[in-house]
Amino acid sequence: MASVTYKQISKRFADGTTALADFNLQVNDGELMVLVGPSGCGKSTALRLLAGLESVSNGELLINDAVINDLTPQQRNIAMVFQNYALYPHMSVRRNLAFPLRMLKLPPEEIARRIAWAAELLQLTELLERMPKQLSGGQRQRVAMGRAIVREPRVFLMDEPLSNLDAKLRVRIRTEISALQRHLKITTLYVTHDQVEAMTLGQRVAVMNSGRLQQVAVPQLLYERPANIFVAGFIGSPGMNVFASRLQKQASALAFEFAGQWLEVPRNQRFNPEMLAPYVDQPVYVGLRPEAFEPTGSSEAQVELTLTAVEALGHEQLLYFDLSQVSAPNMIVRLQGSSAFTIGDKIPLALHTTELYLFDKMGKAIYTRAEKEKR
Amino acid sequence: MSWRRLVSMGLSYAALLLLAFLFVSPILLMLTGSMKADARVLVEAGSFRAFLPLDVDLQNYRDVFARVDFGRYLFNSLYITGMVVLAGLVVNSLAGYAFARLAWRGRRVLFGLVLAILILPLEAIAVPLFYQVTLFGWRDTYLVQIVPFIANAFSIYLFYTFFLGLPRELEEAARLDGAGVLRTFIAIIVPNSKPVFATVAILSFLSQWGVFLWPLMVTSGEAVRPLPLAIATFYTLPPLQWGDIFAFGVMMVLPILLVFLFFQRWFIRGVVATGIKG
Numbered sequence: 292m293a294s295v296t297y298k299q300i301s302k303r304f305a306d307g308t309t310a311l312a313d314f315n316l317q318v319n320d321g322e323l324m325v326l327v328g329p330s331g332c333g334k335s336t337a338l339r340l341l342a343g344l345e346s347v348s349n350g351e352l353l354i355n356d357a358v359i360n361d362l363t364p365q366q367r368n369i370a371m372v373f374q375n376y377a378l379y380p381h382m383s384v385r386r387n388l389a390f391p392l393r394m395l396k397l398p399p400e401e402i403a404r405r406i407a408w409a410a411e412l413l414q415l416t417e418l419l420e421r422m423p424k425q426l427s428g429g430q431r432q433r434v435a436m437g438r439a440i441v442r443e444p445r446v447f448l449m450d451e452p453l454s455n456l457d458a459k460l461r462v463r464i465r466t467e468i469s470a471l472q473r474h475l476k477i478t479t480l481y482v483t484h485d486q487v488e489a490m491t492l493g494q495r496v497a498v499m500n501s502g503r504l505q506q507v508a509v510p511q512l513l514y515e516r517p518a519n520i521f522v523a524g525f526i527g528s529p530g531m532n533v534f535a536s537r538l539q540k541q542a543s544a545l546a547f548e549f550a551g552q553w554l555e556v557p558r559n560q561r562f563n564p565e566m567l568a569p570y571v572d573q574p575v576y577v578g579l580r581p582e583a584f585e586p587t588g589s590s591e592a593q594v595e596l597t598l599t600a601v602e603a604l605g606h607e608q609l610l611y612f613d614l615s616q617v618s619a620p621n622m623i624v625r626l627q628g629s630s631a632f633t634i635g636d637k638i639p640l641a642l643h644t645t646e647l648y649l650f651d652k653m654g655k656a657i658y659t660r661a662e663k664e665k666r
Numbered sequence: 667m668s669w670r671r672l673v674s675m676g677l678s679y680a681a682l683l684l685l686a687f688l689f690v691s692p693i694l695l696m697l698t699g700s701m702k703a704d705a706r707v708l709v710e711a712g713s714f715r716a717f718l719p720l721d722v723d724l725q726n727y728r729d730v731f732a733r734v735d736f737g738r739y740l741f742n743s744l745y746i747t748g749m750v751v752l753a754g755l756v757v758n759s760l761a762g763y764a765f766a767r768l769a770w771r772g773r774r775v776l777f778g779l780v781l782a783i784l785i786l787p788l789e790a791i792a793v794p795l796f797y798q799v800t801l802f803g804w805r806d807t808y809l810v811q812i813v814p815f816i817a818n819a820f821s822i823y824l825f826y827t828f829f830l831g832l833p834r835e836l837e838e839a840a841r842l843d844g845a846g847v848l849r850t851f852i853a854i855i856v857p858n859s860k861p862v863f864a865t866v867a868i869l870s871f872l873s874q875w876g877v878f879l880w881p882l883m884v885t886s887g888e889a890v891r892p893l894p895l896a897i898a899t900f901y902t903l904p905p906l907q908w909g910d911i912f913a914f915g916v917m918m919v920l921p922i923l924l925v926f927l928f929f930q931r932w933f934i935r936g937v938v939a940t941g942i943k944g
């Protein structure tokens with residue numbers, strides 16, 4: 292039973308790098324929390340602070356409401372799976388699994404019992420006498436997991452444990468990890484930079500960028516109600532297209548500018564004119580997911596854009612349009628199936644403006660109060 | 667294989683053989699000379715016959731044992747060198763680890779000093795050191811020949827660079843698994859550092875085996891003196907008996923060969939490449 296709290300944690304390294312700034316996160320008992328973000332955003336640092344491998348510069352780390360800042364790694368009872376697995380090269384699988392138990396000074400029968408249990412659970416029984424160098428990548432990964440679970444830690448940390456595996460194996464082991472975690476109910480922090488992995492694995496997902504927490508939510512909510520432009524652009528494959536724009540009052544409704552056109556802001560549970568009033572005639576950002584566009588006949592088209600590149604993925608197609616936008620150099624449109632397009636042509640597009648997102652000039656998403664509370 | 671390649675290969679083999687002979691010849695000379703009568707050694711010194719085992723006579727070896735207490739000197743050398751090597755492995759590896767991995771105040775300054783000592787020859791500090799050990803009353807002991815040579819800047823440096831190259835995650839995993847610093851060092855670092863332990867053992871054995879100046883300064887009489895001082899007595903009074911000197915030399919080189927053969931397999935094994943996927 293362990294919940295984990297990061298309370299206003301910041302971490303500055305000796306060379307002045309700030310890896311974490313005012314980082315707040317609460318992980319519930321038995322939860323699988325995924326930390327996701329681009330390279331260098333401080334994910335590993337967050338884990339290493341919790342494990343006690345680095346010292347906290349500011350703030351408090353708590354396990355079950357007890358501050359653990361000053362405990363040594365040994366005292367914290369936290370296990371970690373490293374990206375390169377860090378199996379002890381000179382020990383057999385059995386001795387690798389036994390090492391943490393021997394450190395706990397458990398009696399030999401208990402050690403044997405726990406190794407048998409973990410080996411059974413992770414299908415390592417046949418491999419127990421092998422040396423790490425005689426194992427495949429996937430097997431090493433399982434040994435590393437085994438070494439972490441045998442001593443029944445309070446918290447389980449995994450730092451990109453799948454990044455050394457090929458794509459197929461990654462998907463399989465991802466499912467296994469998810470099942471294992473549900474079975475053992477160990478509070479887990481899982482780090483990845485792959486948003487697909489984060490979305491499929493996480494019971495909740497914490498999105499980070501340059502040392503700061505951007506949003507914590509269940510995966511679906513991250514996708515449907517991103518808190519800011521960063522999350523909108525990071526989640527989804529590809530992420531949301533975000534453009535600099537303006538809002539204007541027109542006869543019947545509010546309108547936003549997109550590619551030189553004025554289009555109507557829909558009136559739905561997300562937006563109403565009263566709440567948008569303060570943003571009228573102000574610079575804002577509009578966001579539209581790649582799925583929110585559709586090529587149509589030119590009569591229904593709202594915009595016509597020049598196609599710059601096409602990527603065919605088999606079941607779907609990505610169309611690239613050169614529009615200067617906020618989150619990426621290209622605007623990407625995703626289509627199901629495949630149809631023929633010629634690069635350089637002007638493509639008439641219809642927009643599902645019901646799928647519109649608005650962000651204020653600081654990049655924060657604008658939602659109605661009801662929507663905000665949902666988050 | 668083409669004609670040209672055959673010729674070029676032949677040539678390079680010939681060159682290599684010549685070079686190899688150049689390096690082996692002193693040892694060969696010593697080995698064959700140790701089995702010849704003194705007169706013969708001198709006569710043949712100028713010809714190629716010096717390298718041929720024309721006699722197989724162990725009289726020189728018997729002479730060595732008659733002239734000095736070889737067993738005593740051998741024991742002294744083995745004991746002193748063995749202690750310096752063993753204690754040196756413990757002390758210098760721990761020091762190298764502390765410099766490479768532990769965070770402590772003054773680490774950089776101290777490591778700078780270690781590097782500075784690296785270029786200081788024994789001759790430069792021999793005299794003050796001599797006064798110091800005289801003050802301690804350590805003259806004519808094993809201790810005086812062992813203690814000053816245990817901590818060694820070069821060994822520390824070798825350990826330091828090797829430990830820096832070990833994947834940090836191994837140690838971190840051990841810490842999380844509940845091992846303390848010393849336990850991590852003994853159970854995880856040492857077993858994965860055999861090449862550097864072997865290298866340091868061989869190098870410090872070699873340098874310690876041949877020490878001459880220091881024992882000459884701090885010892886008198888054969889009770890605690892090592893082999894190099896014994897062979898020196900063979901040079902002091904003419905006529906020089908080259909056969910005896912060669913025989914002594916052969917017996918003095920043998921332990922070096924044995925040590926080298928014992929440790930070299932760790933040399934070949936190379937660095938840890940397992941358990942970590944690169």
Ligand SMILES: Nc1ncnc2c1ncn2[C@@H]1O[C@H](COP(=O)(O)OP(=O)(O)OP(=O)(O)O)[C@@H](O)[C@H]1O
Nearest residue numbers: 304306308310329330331332333334335336337484
């Ligand atoms: N020991 C250190 N000393 C100085 N700076 C460090 C140290 N460790 C990490 N950093 C810096 O802190 C920042 C966060 O690093 P961290 O390893 O936590 O990133 P990450 O999110 O895990 O990235 P990745 O996905 O590439 O693993 C980076 O800018 C990194 O360069």
Ligand SMILES: [Mg+2]
Nearest residue numbers: 334335336450
């Ligand atoms: Mg990382």
